[in-house]
Every structure is written in structure tokens, then in C-alpha cells.
Amino acid sequence: MSNTVDLSYGFPAEGISAVHISSCIGDLTVIPSDDAEAHVSCRSVPEGSFAELRGSTLYVEIRRAGVLSAVFKNPFRNASCTVALPDKLYDSFTAEAGMGNSRIAAVSCREARIETGMGNITIEGFRPAESLRLESGTGNVTAELPQCGKTVVSAGKGNIQLSCCAAGLTVSGGTGDISLSGTVNGEMVLKGGVGNISFDGTVNGDLSVKGGIGNVDLRLHEDPDSAEKHSVKTSHGIGKVNIEYVR
Numbered sequence: 001m002s003n004t005v006d007l008s009y010g011f012p013a014e015g016i017s018a019v020h021i022s023s024c025i026g027d028l029t030v031i032p033s034d035d036a037e038a039h040v041s042c043r044s045v046p047e048g049s050f051a052e053l054r055g056s057t058l059y060v061e062i063r064r065a066g067v068l069s070a071v072f073k074n075p076f077r078n079a080s081c082t083v084a085l086p087d088k089l090y091d092s093f094t095a096e097a098g099m100g101n102s103r104i105a106a107v108s109c110r111e112a113r114i115e116t117g118m119g120n121i122t123i124e125g126f127r128p129a130e131s132l133r134l135e136s137g138t139g140n141v142t143a144e145l146p147q148c149g150k151t152v153v154s155a156g157k158g159n160i161q162l163s164c165c166a167a168g169l170t171v172s173g174g175t176g177d178i179s180l181s182g183t184v185n186g187e188m189v190l191k192g193g194v195g196n197i198s199f200d201g202t203v204n205g206d207l208s209v210k211g212g213i214g215n216v217d218l219r220l221h222e223d224p225d226s227a228e229k230h231s232v233k234t235s236h237g238i239g240k241v242n243i244e245y246v247r
Contacts, residue, residue: 026079
């Protein structure tokens with residue numbers, strides 16, 4: 001049976017300007033630290049996993065398990081990694097999760113990239129000031145983004161539920177419903193495969209919606225004092241399109 005290890009690390013906050021997490025297996029949790037250090041705590045992860053500071057970037061790597069061990073013996077069924085980050089503005093934040101559920105909470109950064117393979121992902125209080133790219137393979141995406149720059153979200157198989165205040169938003173879904181709310185200060189592009197698409201909020205820019213199989217429901221809040229005019233374009237394969245304007 002493959003060996004598993006428990007790991008624990010601490011790093012001073014002043015030495016960290018970027019974060020890069022690669023977790024091939026197990027649940028990943030990113031939460032605020034309760035002191036001035038970054039803490040990494042791993043349980044039952046594959047031997048060879050580590051955390052270290054390279055220059056000013058905090059690297060956390062949970063190694064890939066052997067295929068036979070992971071599938072048949074499954075010693076990593078309880079694998080987990082928790083990263084607690086001090087409250088500061090990071091230049092960049094990257095999280096790559098393979099197999100397992102992910103939860104990322106209360107991180108402020110300039111640029112962010114988050115990728116998941118198989119598992120649900122929940123994002124809470126995440127603030128990427130300039131840009132966010134979020135890609136999910138199989139699993140539901142639930143995200144609350146109170147302040148973010150240009151945002152791109154894509155999912156292969158799973159529902160997308162997103163509330164945000166973004167400088168621009170592109171969402172692409174494969175199989176699953178897309179449910180969005182909030183304010184987009186820029187262009188908004190929605191593309192669906194199989195599943196319903198809904199949006200309730202304000203778009204201060206052009207809006208384009210392309211549905212595949214499923215209904216499209218848009219509840220657009222308008223500012224009656226605004227003189228700006230933006231286009232709304234919709235196309236779909238099978239399903240109904242409903243657009244409601246709210247003043």
C-alpha cells in the first residue's frame with residue numbers, strides 16, 4: 001500500500017506575495033489565518049507532498065497517487081489539505097485541484113486562476129481585483145465574488161451558481177444549470193450546453209446569451225436615469241427565452 005503522511009508548516013506573511021497550490025488528490029480548503037503566518041496542514045496525503053517558499057511564492061504540492069492504489073486500495077480516501085492565509089493583497093493566487101472537493105474563502109489578490117478536475121468547488125468572499133479564471137471539469141461550482149475584475153468561468157459537467165460584482169463576465173456551461181446574480185460592469189457573455197440559464201441583476205454593458213437545450217430567463221435591472229444603451233442578444237436551440245426588465 002502507498003505510504004501516506006501528515007504535514008504541518010508555518011510561513012511568515014511578510015515573505016509571501018503569491019500563492020500556488022497544486023492538490024492532485026484529497027479535499028482542499030483555503031481559509032483566513034488567525035495570525036500573521038500562513039499555515040499548511042495536510043492529513044493522509046501521498047508521501048513526497050510538501051509546502052515551501054520559493055522566493056516570495058508559497059508553493060503547496062500534494063503529489064499524485066498511484067492509479068492502482070488510489071482506485072483499489074484507496075489509502076487516500078481521507079486525504080485533505082488546509083491552507084490558512086493571512087489577510088493581505090497577494091499578487092496572484094493559483095489553485096489546481098485534481099480529485100476532491102474544494103473550498104476557498106476570503107482571499108484578496110490581483111490575479112487568480114482556479115482549476116478543478118473532479119469534485120465540487122465552493123468559493124466565498126473571494127476578491128481578485130484584476131482577473132479570475134475558474135475552470136471546473138466534473139462537479140458543481142458555487143461562488144460568491146463580492147468584488148472582482150474580468151471573470152471567466154467554465155464547467156464541463158455540473159451546475160454553476162454564481163453571485164458577483166465583476167468588471168466583465170463570461171460563463172460557459174456544458175451539462176448543468178447556470179444560475180447567476182449580481183452586477184456586471186462590462187460585457188457579459190453566457191453560453192450554455194444542456195441546462196437552464198438564469199440571471200437576475202444589472203449589466204452595464206452588452207449582453208450576449210447563447211443557449212443549447214434549456215430555458216433562458218433574464219431579469220435585468222435598469223437604471224432609469226442612465227442614458228447609456230447596451231445591446232441584448234439571445235439565441236438558443238431548444239427551450240424558451242424570457243426577458244424581464246426591472247426599473
